[in-house]
Structures are given as C-alpha cells and as structure tokens.
Amino acid sequence: MAYSAKIGPSILSSDLSCLGSECVRMMECGADYLHLDVMDGHFVPNLTFGHPMVECLRKSVGQDPFFDMHMMVSRPEQWVKPMAAAGANQYTFHLEATTNPGSLIKDIRESGMKVGLAIKPGTTVEELAPWANQIDMALVMTVEPGFGGQKFMEDMMPKVSWLRSQFPSLDIEVDGGVGPDTIHKCAEAGANMIVSGSAVIGSDDPRSVIALLRTVVAEAIQKRSLDR
Numbered sequence: 001m002a003y004s005a006k007i008g009p010s011i012l013s014s015d016l017s018c019l020g021s022e023c024v025r026m027m028e029c030g031a032d033y034l035h036l037d038v039m040d041g042h043f044v045p046n047l048t049f050g051h052p053m054v055e056c057l058r059k060s061v062g063q064d065p066f067f068d069m070h071m072m073v074s075r076p077e078q079w080v081k082p083m084a085a086a087g088a089n090q091y092t093f094h095l096e097a098t099t100n101p102g103s104l105i106k107d108i109r110e111s112g113m114k115v116g117l118a119i120k121p122g123t124t125v126e127e128l129a130p131w132a133n134q135i136d137m138a139l140v141m142t143v144e145p146g147f148g149g150q151k152f153m154e155d156m157m158p159k160v161s162w163l164r165s166q167f168p169s170l171d172i173e174v175d176g177g178v179g180p181d182t183i184h185k186c187a188e189a190g191a192n193m194i195v196s197g198s199a200v201i202g203s204d205d206p207r208s209v210i211a212l213l214r215t216v217v218a219e220a221i222q223k224r225s226l227d228r
C-alpha cells in the first residue's frame with residue numbers, strides 16, 4: 001500500500017503574528033507537513049496571505065517542512081510560479097475555480113510542485129475522478145472552505161470511501177472540523193492525509209492530539225491492508 005498516515009496542522013487558527021514560530025512548534029510536536037490556507041476574499045469570503053508570506057515562512061523554518069498550499073482562490077493559474085518560487089511543495093487547487101484542470105496540473109508539475117485537487121462539499125466526487133490518475137492528492141473538504149473551527153460534515157465520507165475504493169494508492173486528504181472526535185470516521189472511510197486546525201492548535205497538548213490522529217489513521221490503513 002503506497003500511502004501512509006500524515007498529519008498536517010492548518011496554521012489558520014494560530015497566532016498569525018508568530019507564524020514562523022508556530023510552524024516550528026507544530027513540526028516539533030510531530031506534524032508530518034504544514035497545511036497553509038491561502039484565501040483571496042473572492043473564491044471564499046475570507047482573506048489570509050499569499051506568496052510573499054510563504055517566502056518569508058520558508059526562510060524562517062528552513063527547507064524541511066513540507067508546505068501543502070490550499071489555494072482557495074479564484075484564479076489558481078495565476079499563483080503557480082510565484083508559489084513555487086516562494087518554496088511551496090504542493091499546490092492544491094479547487095476544481096471549482098478553473099475551467100482547464102489539465103493544463104493547470106501540467107503547469108504545477110513543470111514548476112516542480114506536487115499536485116493536489118480539492119472539491120467543495122457541493123462538488124461530486126465523479127467530477128474529480130477523471131483527474132485522479134494525474135494528481136498526487138485529492139482533498140475532500142469536510143466544511144465549506146473559508147473559516148477554521150466549523151462543524152465536520154460527516155456526509156462527505158461516502159466521497160472519501162468511493163475515492164479509496166477506486167484509487168487504492170492515492171493520497172486522500174480531509175480538511176475541516178477534523179479532530180479527535182471525528183478522526184475515526186475519516187480513517188474508516190480511507191483518508192490518510194489529515195488536516196486539523198483548531199483541534200490541534202487550540203489544544204494544550206498538540207503533540208498528543210497529533211499522535212492520536214496519526215495512530216487512528218495508521219490503524220485503519222493496517223486493517224484495510226489485512227482485509228484485502
């Protein structure tokens with residue numbers, strides 16, 4: 001089985017004035033990667049940061065941490081090169097934001113980044129499927145994108161299960177309302193890349209929360225491999 005359990009804290013709910021040290025803290029607490037939420041105030045009704053911030057962050061945290069850029073922007077084509085130059089490792093764009101996913105996937109690869117493809121709750125998994133063999137990761141949103149701290153949408157789990165059954169070695173990420181109370185559903189459905197914002201950042205003991213999330217997912221992966 002090609003995929004493994006990976007936990008990526010979303011730093012959206014951290015103290016943004018201390019982003020560098022917050023990222024370092026998350027890596028020291030056992031994070032496998034960092035999920036960075038880029039919002040343009042247009043694709044979603046909220047505004048965060050862009051590539052200049054990512055460039056500073058890369059300088060501050062060093063080359064090691066893997067940056068998964070969650071691009072909640074209306075024109076994802078526009079930011080591929082600047083994000084690659086700033087030090088992003090993976091460019092996760094929304095299917096709803098582009099009319100030409102194929103050429104965007106190609107551009108992202110040519111820029112040296114991995115490709116993530118995200119779908120909002122209202123988008124069906126069948127719309128993502130034609131691209132699944134060309135991407136590194138599928139992101140199934142478990143809230144409407146835009147804000148941290150929202151309620152997990154359990155009714156998104158059939159999308160994850162279907163993707164896992166169709167694409168057994170694809171990295172599948174879930175994002176939104178995921179924490180110790182909801183991780184079992186995600187793990188059972190077949191997600192292996194877990195974004196968690198408020199549940200990790202807001203915890204007094206992020207190390208334990210990250211470890212717990214990873215254990216639940218790793219156990220589900222192991223069970224699935226035994227069942228095959």
Ligand code: DX5
Nearest residue numbers: 145146148149176177197198
């Ligand atoms: C929401 C973002 C998420 C968010 C997750 O649009 O994409 O990454 O920060 O935060 P929680 O885990 O608090 O829902």
Ligand code: ZN
Nearest residue numbers: 010037070175
């Ligand atoms: Zn996100």
